[in-house]
Amino acid sequence: EAGVAQSPRYKIIEKRQSVAFWCNPISGHATLYWYQQILGQGPKLLIQFQNNGVVDDSQLPKDRFSAERLKGVDSTLKIQPAKLEDSAVYLCASSSISGSLSYNEQFFGPGTRLTVL
Amino acid sequence: EDKVVQSPLSLVVHEGDTVTLNCSYEVTNFRSLLWYKQEKKAPTFLFMLTSSGIEKKSGRLSSILDKKELFSILNITATQTGDSAVYLCAVERNYGQNFVFGPGTRLSVLP
Numbered sequence: 001e002a003g004v005a006q007s008p009r010y011k012i013i014e015k016r017q018s019v020a021f022w023c024n025p026i027s028g029h030a031t032l033y034w035y036q037q038i039l040g041q042g043p044k045l046l047i048q049f050q051n052n053g054v055v056d057d058s059q060l061p062k063d064r065f066s067a068e069r070l071k072g073v074d075s076t077l078k079i080q081p082a083k084l085e086d087s088a089v090y091l092c093a094s095s096s097i098s099g100s101l102s103y104n105e106q107f108f109g110p111g112t113r114l115t116v117l
Numbered sequence: 118e119d120k121v122v123q124s125p126l127s128l129v130v131h132e133g134d135t136v137t138l139n140c141s142y143e144v145t146n147f148r149s150l151l152w153y154k155q156e157k158k159a160p161t162f163l164f165m166l167t168s169s170g171i172e173k174k175s176g177r178l179s180s181i182l183d184k185k186e187l188f189s190i191l192n193i194t195a196t197q198t199g200d201s202a203v204y205l206c207a208v209e210r211n212y213g214q215n216f217v218f219g220p221g222t223r224l225s226v227l228p
Contacts, residue, residue, distance in 0.1 A: 031214070033215065033216075035218075040220070041220050041221070042121070042123075042205050042207075042218030042219050042220045042221050043160070043205070043218045044218070045215055045216065045217075048215045055215070056215055091159060091160075093159075105151075105162055105165065106162075106216070108159035108160050108161075109159060110158050110159055111158065111159055
């Protein structure tokens with residue numbers, strides 16, 4: 001079974017530039033998560049999709065971050081304009097659970113390491 | 118605000134030692150607690166706990182949950198250098214079935 005794919009793996013930009021990250025979840029997984037992990041901290045949920053609908057985006061800085069999952073499969077996360085404090089690893093994860101009581105295991109992609117200069 | 122606290126934040130031991138990592142939480146609508154191991158890449162799943170007092174074991178690793186006192190521990194016996202990693206605790210919430218992560222415990226195992 002192919003895992004969660006993310007690209008690019010690394011990105012270096014200057015502040016005020018824009019950047020986009022792409023994620024392709026495991027086939028058939030309805031739920032997709034984007035996390036921001038700043039060095040030395042645990043992952044922080046930015047946005048959660050179920051199919052192509054947003055379940056939770058309460059921690060997404062909506063003035064500069066946006067995300068979409070138009071066809072309910074792959075997703076993009078955009079930052080515009082970037083700030084120095086956006087330097088972090090952006091992790092995408094997917095799970096197959098959708099409103100059931102079963103165990104909800106997330107599978108993580110390799111992440112995109114963003115450096116904002 | 119929901120939060121997950123882990124201690125210690127950093128730990129250095131020698132091979133063969135036994136370690137205990139702690140995770141406490143204040144989360145509304147608790148559903149489950151998960152432990153992950155993160156080396157240089159993405160977190161990999163270790164355990165999922167939903168019931169108090171039932172130990173989960175996998176080789177030298179074991180974990181248990183106390184839902185009354187709102188904490189969990191992860192034990193690693195006979196540590197090896199390959200156990201060096203950040204260990205993350207995450208709590209799954211019923212609403213939205215999403216996760217709150219702790220800051221992690223960075224474990225370094227010296228030969």
